[in-house]
Amino acid sequence: MEFELKYTPAQEAFRQEVTAWLAANVPDGVAVRPRTFEESYALYLKKRALGRALGVKGWLYPSGEKEYGGGGLGLDQIVVLEEETARLGLGLPPYYDSGGKMGAASIRVWGTEDQKKRFLPPIYTGAVRSWQLLTEPTAGSDLAGIKMTAIRDGDVYVFNGQKIYIGSHHGADRYWTIAVTDPKGKRHQNVSWFMIDSATPGITTQPLYMLSAQSEGETDEFGHKNIIFFDNVRVPADCLVGGENNGWKVASTHLEVEHSGQGNIRTNPVWIALLAHCRTQMRDGRPIIEDPEAREKLAEIYSRLEAVRLLSTRNFWMVYAGEKRSYHGSQTSYLRKTTNLWLTKAIHDLLGPEALTSDALYGAMGGIAEMQQRRGIVEQHPGGTTDIQRVVIARRLGVGAREPQQAGRLGEEGMARKAAVEA
Amino acid sequence: MDLSLSDSQVLIRDSVRIFVQRHVPRAELVRQAGAGEVWDPAWQTLFAEAGWTGALVPASCGGLELDPLSAALIFEELGRGAVPSPLLASSAMSVGLLLGCAESEQRDAALTAIADGTMILIPALRQPASSWKGVAATGSSLVDGLLTGVKVFVPFAAAATHFLVTVEGGLAIVPAEAASVRLLGGFIQAAYEVTFSGVAVGALLRPGAVSFDHSLSVARIVAAAYQVGGMMEMLDMSVAHSNTRVQFGTPIGRFQRVQDHIIRLLNAMDAAKWAVYEAAWAIESGRNGVGRSYLACSTACDSAIEAANAAHEVHAAIGSDPRFGLTLYTRISRSMYELLGSPGWQRRQMADAMGW
Numbered sequence: 001m002e003f004e005l006k007y008t009p010a011q012e013a014f015r016q017e018v019t020a021w022l023a024a025n026v027p028d029g030v031a032v033r034p035r036t037f038e039e040s041y042a043l044y045l046k047k048r049a050l051g052r053a054l055g056v057k058g059w060l061y062p063s064g065e066k067e068y069g070g071g072g073l074g075l076d077q078i079v080v081l082e083e084e085t086a087r088l089g090l091g092l093p094p095y096y097d098s099g100g101k102m103g104a105a106s107i108r109v110w111g112t113e114d115q116k117k118r119f120l121p122p123i124y125t126g127a128v129r130s131w132q133l134l135t136e137p138t139a140g141s142d143l144a145g146i147k148m149t150a151i152r153d154g155d156v157y158v159f160n161g162q163k164i165y166i167g168s169h170h171g172a173d174r175y176w177t178i179a180v181t182d183p184k185g186k187r188h189q190n191v192s193w194f195m196i197d198s199a200t201p202g203i204t205t206q207p208l209y210m211l212s213a214q215s216e217g218e219t220d221e222f223g224h225k226n227i228i229f230f231d232n233v234r235v236p237a238d239c240l241v242g243g244e245n246n247g248w249k250v251a252s253t254h255l256e257v258e259h260s261g262q263g264n265i266r267t268n269p270v271w272i273a274l275l276a277h278c279r280t281q282m283r284d285g286r287p288i289i290e291d292p293e294a295r296e297k298l299a300e301i302y303s304r305l306e307a308v309r310l311l312s313t314r315n316f317w318m319v320y321a322g323e324k325r326s327y328h329g330s331q332t333s334y335l336r337k338t339t340n341l342w343l344t345k346a347i348h349d350l351l352g353p354e355a356l357t358s359d360a361l362y363g364a365m366g367g368i369a370e371m372q373q374r375r376g377i378v379e380q381h382p383g384g385t386t387d388i389q390r391v392v393i394a395r396r397l398g399v400g401a402r403e404p405q406q407a408g409r410l411g412e413e414g415m416a417r418k419a420a421v422e423a
Numbered sequence: 424m425d426l427s428l429s430d431s432q433v434l435i436r437d438s439v440r441i442f443v444q445r446h447v448p449r450a451e452l453v454r455q456a457g458a459g460e461v462w463d464p465a466w467q468t469l470f471a472e473a474g475w476t477g478a479l480v481p482a483s484c485g486g487l488e489l490d491p492l493s494a495a496l497i498f499e500e501l502g503r504g505a506v507p508s509p510l511l512a513s514s515a516m517s518v519g520l521l522l523g524c525a526e527s528e529q530r531d532a533a534l535t536a537i538a539d540g541t542m543i544l545i546p547a548l549r550q551p552a553s554s555w556k557g558v559a560a561t562g563s564s565l566v567d568g569l570l571t572g573v574k575v576f577v578p579f580a581a582a583a584t585h586f587l588v589t590v591e592g593g594l595a596i597v598p599a600e601a602a603s604v605r606l607l608g609g610f611i612q613a614a615y616e617v618t619f620s621g622v623a624v625g626a627l628l629r630p631g632a633v634s635f636d637h638s639l640s641v642a643r644i645v646a647a648a649y650q651v652g653g654m655m656e657m658l659d660m661s662v663a664h665s666n667t668r669v670q671f672g673t674p675i676g677r678f679q680r681v682q683d684h685i686i687r688l689l690n691a692m693d694a695a696k697w698a699v700y701e702a703a704w705a706i707e708s709g710r711n712g713v714g715r716s717y718l719a720c721s722t723a724c725d726s727a728i729e730a731a732n733a734a735h736e737v738h739a740a741i742g743s744d745p746r747f748g749l750t751l752y753t754r755i756s757r758s759m760y761e762l763l764g765s766p767g768w769q770r771r772q773m774a775d776a777m778g779w
Contacts, residue, residue: 001427001428002426002704002708003424003426003705004424004708004710006424265424279779292771295779296767296770298774299770299771300770302718303722303770303773306718307697307698310697311697313697314426314697317424317426318426321426321427331693334686334690390679390686391682394685394686398666399662399676400675400677401666
């Protein structure tokens, strides 16, 4: 086994190209949290412009096929790109683009050739930003229980209903959503997926601020959610992806991505900040880390976080090596969520009330600790609650005398990469 | 990055699996446990023929000198079968301690004898009424070169041909017939009191450049792997039971409370398994393997008890019937919990080894 990515001379050369490009193109202050609406909007525009510039290079969605505007890059280069953007406090894309990430993966598997040509290039090049629209007021964990309808009327589907806890701030250009297309049909056999232009008449948006919002208002990328209303929205029929009433199968791909099926190899940034804080912050006349009790707590926290990191690394490798997965994505999602909630108390124990305030003088870890207190709670629910993850795990294991359920398809790139590695 | 096993590692794992299937059926282990038998000494010959007794012994002393992951896979499969034997104590713990000693003919002779199966060297470390503070803190005093004292919770002491005893100034190899052993009863596997009464210890093995706790890094990993194997089997048993046990007219696995226990078991197992695999890689590739071995072992010790508890919740009453076999694993989860120091102690060592 080899747990570390080895960098070839070609990768190091690529890293140089990436760092030089990022140095020249990433605007100052992209990792700074905005304090006003004006600052937030200006930052958003900067990030979108950066996204388009990355798109030109094929680096916005580096794994996307080149013919559809993606980078067509292999794991060796994608890893370098992710590492170097992460160093600047950015992800890929550098802004919230849930519908792009998960919609694109699903379209690659379920879209027609025409749809791939229409939908993927704007996503991969950063021309559009997309949000996923799943949850409804009466359908959260029970996605098959959605009420929003999309009824065929000639060449269009007519949408009526609402979605909640959607997106982030400053709007999106496309919506990737699921709706009931056969109201009299059986559960799971009556829903379909669509990619919708957000400017279509009849769509209205109402903001919603979650516990993780830094402040109420359009300044926060993470805590700002929306309710989106559809009132007789007429959507062209060729926006249907995966076939009418076949939406549950498309959902299996979408949810596989959302449930961390793809994994990652990052160390938890909260851990990095926490260790640094304990090394430098004085308490009772010595650095916190020299207090035996604190040291023990730190070791306990590290052990718990390492379990999550290792299973994420396992998933990362499984996807890119084309290994067959089953419960792995949901297991990692479950452990990440439950560990982050546990972490709120662990950090509170370790740092005391300093973990609860964002005060510039007394707040621990520059406010990261206080933010973790809120995010650890909020992050329990997006992408499926912990209970839903457990249901998925049990089904994938075949518990209850059921045939073990298969993981959602993530496309063929994994198999292609495996073949390339073996060659 | 490649998290797959090599062909030779798969071969090693499969050969141990076949051994367990052929020679150590669960029914036989249940019978042995019921009869108060600790292990089958005939296995030692088979272990030696397969090279497992010398898995971690340098090739220069006749061992296989396996990489840590290959060795871990041997113990993972033995743990899956709940195979009771002195292999872990002798061929991992004692070998680790010997490799932590300065080079000497005596050391290499012992390593050679362990590898060829003629010596079963059991470490006798713990002193009565003392908490575990590392190997160095377990040393017994010698009076006029004679060893007198008691060591407790010594694993598989009755199987020993020799004991490896920590004394002031180093380690002593003592013939087993020079000591008296007494099996400790209760819910603990093959743990003994070993009494030395005025035993002449001869030349000591002197400590080498690194601490004995450091030199036990691979032993910690393979001990953790043994527990991982046990958790794998408990998972399989629990899934199978949940699918066949019918209550209220339905397999109990349909109940989410039962599913939750199985998922708790799965998560405990996978957390330990991947910590073991990464630690083995870290040792092999020189990336703070000491710190990661503490992480792997502490995680496995905590996980094994969590997994066993979850398995018992799935199985209910039949799980507590010794004839069923689950308790073989439960007892191991308890017995190994502090074999190499408590998880809390290990995590403290991890913090030091990580340079915090």
